[in-house]
Amino acid sequence: MKAFDLEKAIGQWRKSLQKQQGLEPGFIEELEANLRDRMEDYLEDGLTEQEAFRLAGEKTMPPAEHLADEYYKARTPGNKKPPWRRKASLLSKMPMHFKIGVRNLNKRRVYSVLNVSGLAVSICASFLIWLYVQEQESYDRHYANADRIYRVIFDVDYEDVKAPQADVGQPVGPTLKADYPEVVEVARLRRIGGTNTLASPDNSIESVDFFVADDQFFNVFSAELSSGNPETALTQPNTVVISEELAMKFFGRTDVVGHTLKYSGLRPPMDVMITGVMKDLGEHTHLPLKALISYGTYFLESDLSNWLRKSYTYIMLDEHNDIESLRAKIPDFNKRYLDEVFEKIHARGNLLFQPLTSIYLDEDYLGEPYPHGNRQNLQILTAVMVFLLVMACINYVNLATARSVDRAVEVGLRKTLGSSRLSLFGQFMAEAVLLALGSGLLAILIALPVLPYYSQVTGSLLTPQSFLTLKNIGAILFVSVVIGFISGTYPSVYLTSFTPKSILKGRFATGKQGALLRKSLIITQYVLSSVLITWILIVTSQINYMKNKEVGFDKEGLIQMTIPDDLAAMKNVDAFIRRVNELPHVRAAAKTLSDLSGYYPGGAQRMEGPDGLPVSTNMSAMTIGYDFINTIGASIVEGRGFDRTLPEEKSVLINEAAVAAYGWEGHELEVKYLGLDRQGKVTGKWKVVGVVSDFKPGESYVEKGPMIFYLDNRTIPESNLLIGMDSEHMEATLLEIIPIWEEHFHIFPFEIELIKEKLDALYWREETFRNLLTTVSVIIVFITSLGIIGLISFTTEVRKKELALRKVVGASVKTIMSLLSRQFVMLLMVASLIAVPLGYYITDQWLMNFPLHINFSIWPFVLTLGCCLIFTVLALSYHAFHAAKANPVEALRSE
Amino acid sequence: MAYKTLVAASTKPLILSILAHGKSYGYQIIKNVENLSDGELSWTDAMLYPVLHRMESDGLIQSEWVIQENGRKRKYYTITNKGREEREVTRVQWMNVNTALNLLWGSNPQLELG
Amino acid sequence: MGKYAIGEFEEVVLLTVAVLYENAYGIAIKEDIEQRLKRKVSVGAMRTALKRLEKKEFLTSEFGEATAVRGGKRKRYFKVTPYGKKALEKVMSDRQKLWEAIPSMAFDFK
Structure with missing residues (x-):
């Protein structure tokens, strides 16, 4: 048996007391003196040292916690539990941890600034994104029972083209309600024509927001009437319910029930009486309508039984809200009512139910009253949001573990002084949370100047007042704290794992594990940044490619004007065109019903092939006036264009691609275009009089395809007038056109659109995407830079002594710089190895969306990596230069 | 063993009364109390030392470290004037209780009962 | 009780x-x-008790040999003094007198 070593035993006893919170060194010294006195007596009594030590020690009532309890009890009045006895002891220590945390953060200011700003920017950006996503997802949720309301839609299968339609036949709603008891309410509404006008004696408002609605509207939609009776408001013909906003515009007040407005839509103007004023439905509905005109005003009794006269139809289910069981009954409903109806038009139809709350983010169906939001965009944004936060956390972890050497000594000392690992863990967590909280506050500050930009991009107004709500601030701070917890955990566990012995003996090297983690995090950030930047470069060049693509017409030298909707003016159009044609730099001018920036989907068109048999191919059709081909700068490669001097009733033009598509290449132009009726019968043969050089209207996503051109030289109000001119002399020519315009159309202002601009605007989707990417990558590059700067300053700090020694033995500044750079260049190389294939894959996937796209090239990657390299070297140089220039004595002395 | 509350209540007067006779240190106080009580009052260190600290911070006693011949240190306590006043107050109170109990446990206590 | 007064535990x-x-x-006695x-x-x-007995001079004490298990600290050995022996004898004889005074009937507890 090992001999009992009293001093060692007392040493351990002392240590066990030191670990206990609440026992001060003075207390312990006194207790030790007491222990020794006591032991002396025991020894006198004849006990062995070991026994004496054990017995004497018992008088301090181990475990040490009891002793500490007694001290606490003696000095604290009342019956309070000592801190170490309190359940949430870690939490109760937090105020102290926070105090120390503030000190620590203040002491390491550069580090704190790097970390706080990175976190703040990410939190700010993600929160704004979140607000937008929330806003988009909140559509229609404010209606009472919104979860029980469904829109009924027609899923029509017409000649193998499936096209869901937003509106359904008039009897659908009432029949559903009559046949199925779970359908408790039905409402129908419809927009008549494009725009409608409501007019008071001194005010007239034209809007797309006026709908005809049946008298059940208020049973389904919980719109509140500020005056009028919702039960009866829409029962009579020639009545209208208007929004408070409209009432204010017309009358300057809202209690206007009984007043009369003049309504003109597709019917001749008529008087309608206001029977209700409703509170505004708000912006967040897929139906932001402003006025409801009673159903009887527009629909006749016979319309209401017509299954092909359609309205938007909404149903509300009973409390069970069992939409699936209703859906199961629909095949039967189809059989009973719809099949017969659709058979007549050679189609098949089915009823679908679309939850009210998802309408806004679902895709647009045929005949939607308003354009919709885009769920996919929201998903991308949500991903971006999460991604940003993850990046920020990564950065925190990175910077925090990077400083481990610095903190390790502190950890070692505090552990020696008796801090428990838990208490140290609490300290580091407190620092992380504090830092994150600071970032949250900063994020709120950063958000304020960004709000106008946010409103502009998203189209939803966000003012400082509406942003700085308690809820938002709370949410930001809450998220910050959560981030603090998440990102603080790893560094806290890591930093508190050091054993004092190894640190204080100076054997502490930056843990291999930690270094590996840091390196992989940095590589991840490098990879993400360079992939994003590469993507941006590729999106940009794709946009430029599409914008600059040869379209087969002279887009630079084309202007477009709208023919005024005025009988007198319209009579002058042809004269105007003649006059303009005389101008020196004008190629030609032409009327057209088609728009060069429009989209012309191909439709199946039938023509005779060279062998006399009909051939069906997709062709886009444009309706043009005389001289159109010449005006746009295309040419007739065969035959002739439409000629004013010839009868052209049965003439068409096709383009070269169409010639090829119908197999007429190399044949004499003896083609017949076959006009078809809806049943597919040939109604007449049209002669192809000429072949036009290929050109591409609309977006340049796809190659020029087969086209056919019909002649329509009528002067139609609101149709287009194109003038082609020498783009070099455009300004001078425009100056000459203005007086001619004023001469012919005096009261109508001279307004033109440049075709080039209209075409460029077609790529807004890609440009928005690029802007989004740019914003995100600016943030990510920013965060990455912070991470890299942090890591660099850490590395140089760790190697300070080594560098000093090297300098002492004669290393040059250059040697030291290259020594330091090596590691980062290596990281960058590894990152490139990952980034290039990844970037290639992602951008390739994106480019696949475009049948016409640029070819993949390595240059964006080279450029991106070059930028990363330059940045890294710059950041490195600063630190390395400092390290290299520093007086080695300073570094070596600091022990 | 004496009741816990009684021990707690008597600790302070006992310490003050011992120190009123001269300076002493913690363990010696414990031993003195044991001797005085025929070993019935056996204080633990965990009980005494916190009380000593409390009394010191209350200004009833004061302490100093004294180095012994054998090189060990001991912390000696002496009573302050405030401590003497306090001892006098508690002495009177304990005497009152003592007198009352003595009379009650005597042969013929004067009691009004029923 | 006189000069040989002694408690039961003593x-x-x-x-x-x-x-x-x-x-x-000490510990052997205990x-x-x-x-x-x-x-x-x-x-x-x-x-x-030991201390008091020593004070009454019923006991004396002296230190024994130092041993390693007590870190060089010596045991204190106690010895009964002649005076102490007298006191014990006195207690014994007092008790004896009392025993003898008990009538034999006194233990007949039937």
Whole structure:
């Protein structure tokens, strides 16, 4: 048996007391003196040292916690539990941890600034994104029972083209309600024509927001009437319910029930009486309508039984809200009512139910009253949001573990002084949370100047007042704290794992594990940044490619004007065109019903092939006036264009691609275009009089395809007038056109659109995407830079002594710089190895969306990596230069 | 063993009364109390030392470290004037209780009962 | 009670010291009482008793040889003084007188 070593035993006893919170060194010294006195007596009594030590020690009532309890009890009045006895002891220590945390953060200011700003920017950006996503997802949720309301839609299968339609036949709603008891309410509404006008004696408002609605509207939609009776408001013909906003515009007040407005839509103007004023439905509905005109005003009794006269139809289910069981009954409903109806038009139809709350983010169906939001965009944004936060956390972890050497000594000392690992863990967590909280506050500050930009991009107004709500601030701070917890955990566990012995003996090297983690995090950030930047470069060049693509017409030298909707003016159009044609730099001018920036989907068109048999191919059709081909700068490669001097009733033009598509290449132009009726019968043969050089209207996503051109030289109000001119002399020519315009159309202002601009605007989707990417990558590059700067300053700090020694033995500044750079260049190389294939894959996937796209090239990657390299070297140089220039004595002395 | 509350209540007067006779240190106080009580009052260190600290911070006693011949240190306590006043107050109170109990446990206590 | 006044526990301790003869030191005395009389003895009470007996000069004490297990600290051995022996004898004879005075009937508890 090992001999009992009293001093060692007392040493351990002392240590066990030191670990206990609440026992001060003075207390312990006194207790030790007491222990020794006591032991002396025991020894006198004849006990062995070991026994004496054990017995004497018992008088301090181990475990040490009891002793500490007694001290606490003696000095604290009342019956309070000592801190170490309190359940949430870690939490109760937090105020102290926070105090120390503030000190620590203040002491390491550069580090704190790097970390706080990175976190703040990410939190700010993600929160704004979140607000937008929330806003988009909140559509229609404010209606009472919104979860029980469904829109009924027609899923029509017409000649193998499936096209869901937003509106359904008039009897659908009432029949559903009559046949199925779970359908408790039905409402129908419809927009008549494009725009409608409501007019008071001194005010007239034209809007797309006026709908005809049946008298059940208020049973389904919980719109509140500020005056009028919702039960009866829409029962009579020639009545209208208007929004408070409209009432204010017309009358300057809202209690206007009984007043009369003049309504003109597709019917001749008529008087309608206001029977209700409703509170505004708000912006967040897929139906932001402003006025409801009673159903009887527009629909006749016979319309209401017509299954092909359609309205938007909404149903509300009973409390069970069992939409699936209703859906199961629909095949039967189809059989009973719809099949017969659709058979007549050679189609098949089915009823679908679309939850009210998802309408806004679902895709647009045929005949939607308003354009919709885009769920996919929201998903991308949500991903971006999460991604940003993850990046920020990564950065925190990175910077925090990077400083481990610095903190390790502190950890070692505090552990020696008796801090428990838990208490140290609490300290580091407190620092992380504090830092994150600071970032949250900063994020709120950063958000304020960004709000106008946010409103502009998203189209939803966000003012400082509406942003700085308690809820938002709370949410930001809450998220910050959560981030603090998440990102603080790893560094806290890591930093508190050091054993004092190894640190204080100076054997502490930056843990291999930690270094590996840091390196992989940095590589991840490098990879993400360079992939994003590469993507941006590729999106940009794709946009430029599409914008600059040869379209087969002279887009630079084309202007477009709208023919005024005025009988007198319209009579002058042809004269105007003649006059303009005389101008020196004008190629030609032409009327057209088609728009060069429009989209012309191909439709199946039938023509005779060279062998006399009909051939069906997709062709886009444009309706043009005389001289159109010449005006746009295309040419007739065969035959002739439409000629004013010839009868052209049965003439068409096709383009070269169409010639090829119908197999007429190399044949004499003896083609017949076959006009078809809806049943597919040939109604007449049209002669192809000429072949036009290929050109591409609309977006340049796809190659020029087969086209056919019909002649329509009528002067139609609101149709287009194109003038082609020498783009070099455009300004001078425009100056000459203005007086001619004023001469012919005096009261109508001279307004033109440049075709080039209209075409460029077609790529807004890609440009928005690029802007989004740019914003995100600016943030990510920013965060990455912070991470890299942090890591660099850490590395140089760790190697300070080594560098000093090297300098002492004669290393040059250059040697030291290259020594330091090596590691980062290596990281960058590894990152490139990952980034290039990844970037290639992602951008390739994106480019696949475009049948016409640029070819993949390595240059964006080279450029991106070059930028990363330059940045890294710059950041490195600063630190390395400092390290290299520093007086080695300073570094070596600091022990 | 004496009741816990009684021990707690008597600790302070006992310490003050011992120190009123001269300076002493913690363990010696414990031993003195044991001797005085025929070993019935056996204080633990965990009980005494916190009380000593409390009394010191209350200004009833004061302490100093004294180095012994054998090189060990001991912390000696002496009573302050405030401590003497306090001892006098508690002495009177304990005497009152003592007198009352003595009379009650005597042969013929004067009691009004029923 | 006179000059040989002695308490019950003191008497036990004093007797035990006598029983142990050359080997009477604190812990041995305590253990012996505990074994022989099956009663729990607290160190404090025992020490107080020893101290008091020494003060009354019923006991003397001296230090024994130093041994390593007590870190060079020596045991204190106790010895009954002649005066102490007299006191014990006095207690014994007092008790004897009392025993003899008990009428035999007194124990007939039937």
